Amino acid sequence: MPDPTPPTPSTPPTPSAPKARADAARNREAVLAAADRLFAEHGSPGTVTMADIAAAAGVGKATLFRGFGDRTGLIRALHETRLAPIRQAAEEGPPPLGPTTPPHERVPALLDALLRFKLDNRHLSLALEGTGNGSPYAADHYAHWHTTLRTALARIPDLPTPDFTAHALLAATRADLVEHLAGTEGVPREQLRAQLAEFTARVLGPAVRGD
Amino acid sequence: MPDPTPPTPSTPPTPSAPKARADAARNREAVLAAADRLFAEHGSPGTVTMADIAAAAGVGKATLFRGFGDRTGLIRALHETRLAPIRQAAEEGPPPLGPTTPPHERVPALLDALLRFKLDNRHLSLALEGTGNGSPYAADHYAHWHTTLRTALARIPDLPTPDFTAHALLAATRADLVEHLAGTEGVPREQLRAQLAEFTARVLGPAVRGD
DNA sequence: AGTTAAGCGGACCGCTGGTCCGTATCGTAC
DNA sequence: GTACGATACGGACCAGCGGTCCGCTTAACT
Numbered sequence: 001m002p003d004p005t006p007p008t009p010s011t012p013p014t015p016s017a018p019k020a021r022a023d024a025a026r027n028r029e030a031v032l033a034a035a036d037r038l039f040a041e042h043g044s045p046g047t048v049t050m051a052d053i054a055a056a057a058g059v060g061k062a063t064l065f066r067g068f069g070d071r072t073g074l075i076r077a078l079h080e081t082r083l084a085p086i087r088q089a090a091e092e093g094p095p096p097l098g099p100t101t102p103p104h105e106r107v108p109a110l111l112d113a114l115l116r117f118k119l120d121n122r123h124l125s126l127a128l129e130g131t132g133n134g135s136p137y138a139a140d141h142y143a144h145w146h147t148t149l150r151t152a153l154a155r156i157p158d159l160p161t162p163d164f165t166a167h168a169l170l171a172a173t174r175a176d177l178v179e180h181l182a183g184t185e186g187v188p189r190e191q192l193r194a195q196l197a198e199f200t201a202r203v204l205g206p207a208v209r210g211d
Numbered sequence: 212m213p214d215p216t217p218p219t220p221s222t223p224p225t226p227s228a229p230k231a232r233a234d235a236a237r238n239r240e241a242v243l244a245a246a247d248r249l250f251a252e253h254g255s256p257g258t259v260t261m262a263d264i265a266a267a268a269g270v271g272k273a274t275l276f277r278g279f280g281d282r283t284g285l286i287r288a289l290h291e292t293r294l295a296p297i298r299q300a301a302e303e304g305p306p307p308l309g310p311t312t313p314p315h316e317r318v319p320a321l322l323d324a325l326l327r328f329k330l331d332n333r334h335l336s337l338a339l340e341g342t343g344n345g346s347p348y349a350a351d352h353y354a355h356w357h358t359t360l361r362t363a364l365a366r367i368p369d370l371p372t373p374d375f376t377a378h379a380l381l382a383a384t385r386a387d388l389v390e391h392l393a394g395t396e397g398v399p400r401e402q403l404r405a406q407l408a409e410f411t412a413r414v415l416g417p418a419v420r421g422d
Numbered sequence: 423a424g425t426t427a428a429g430c431g432g433a434c435c436g437c438t439g440g441t442c443c444g445t446a447t448c449g450t451a452c
Numbered sequence: 453g454t455a456c457g458a459t460a461c462g463g464a465c466c467a468g469c470g471g472t473c474c475g476c477t478t479a480a481c482t
Contacts, residue, residue: 060462137391171382271431
């Protein structure tokens with residue numbers, strides 16, 4: 001049983017940090033920065049190896065795996081860091097992302113925020129979803145957005161299947177689809193946002209009130 | 212330039228087969244059968260290696276790569292074989308899949324056929340989309356369905372973005388999502404079909420006529 | 423039966439994610 | 453400032469993967 005400590009102390013749940021050594025924290029940041037940069041430079045995340053990241057960060061390979069568990073853990077940690085602001089805005093922020101927003105406005109806002117994030121961090125999102133081994137649906141990151149979206153959808157009358165609808169709407173913003181459209185097909189950013197908004201509106205149906 | 216012959220003669224485009232040796236054809240079938248079986252047995256397609264397939268088929272590894280180019284080629288060939296009937300039905304078959312069907316009926320029928328196929332061949336679809344290296348959107352198999360769906364959607368009035376809509380609807384039937392819902396979450400088959408149909412109907416909007 | 427080339431298979435290669443363990447460094451108690 | 457235990461470090465190391473090579477086998481045609 002070689003697992004006395006939690007394997008991925010990426011972000012300690014309790015604010016009481018269990019004492020992190022200074023060099024460890026510094027290395028952690030260096031690794032995240034190096035990984036971000038490398039993923040951004042190379043087109044396909046598959047061409048960036050763990051050894052590359054370690055070298056770019058100026059640390060040994062073992063440091064990567066000690067700090068993040070495995071490749072997926074590193075990518076998840078990086079992704080989580082970048083997405084945190086949006087996540088927080090959706091959880092407790094003001095409209096249009098926050099929970100007080102009426103659903104006909106909030107759902108498109110959430111999806112648009114997600115889409116913009118994936119456009120701005122294409123490489124990262126691609127690396128996250130294209131991890132290969134585990135499906136994106138296993139990550140609790142997905143569960144979070146799904147729950148948020150489903151909850152908002154459930155407040156819309158005459159929408160019989162909020163659970164599936166949330167899945168389907170999220171599927172429309174999947175990283176590889178975004179990459180295909182914005183990258184390969186060259187669809188302009190604003191056009192893509194408009195199309196997603198249009199699609200979303202169609203799914204939600206007409207708002208009850210002026211909204 | 213070590214490439215005098217086409218690298219992946221999976222299905223010769225011209226019906227004039229360029230003379231295939233008997234044992235080669237036999238081996239090809241054995242490989243496809245073995246691969247299908249192994250993918251079905253193991254849960255995750257990632258755990259099935261090329262060596263496994265070769266051993267199960269009773270051939271050498273080189274035979275796999277000679278016949279199919281690489282891992283992706285093998286999976287694509289297998290997938291194509293299984294999907295061919297549906298594909299043909301969509302291309303030239305009778306309603307509700309064939310091209311003569313009015314779009315308000317055909318689009319749901321196409322998506323439902325795709326969903327049923329992925330439910331019936333979950334392992335295979337998962338292996339195809341989860342190839343890892345290349346995104347599913349690069350495969351011309353995807354381009355085919357997208358074009359078919361977009362064409363049908365374009366015939367619906369007041370649907371401003373048939374291209375994106377086709378992508379988004381197809382995204383709702385992605386193999387890993389289907390696997391997540393039908394497998395992990397245990398959503399019953401008929402319920403999933405009904406949900407997809409409901410969602411599709413919402414996207415298409417009301418039919419102009421009794422349809 | 424003889425000839426030829428297509429087909430065969432398994433040893434082999436390069437590379438990857440992931441691990442091990444002796445060593446260097448940090449944090450602390452004095 | 454120094455001594456000391458705990459913690460983290462790093463690069464050699466490992467197992468397993470997709471993919472290739474080449475000497476041998478065998479189908480096909482005469």
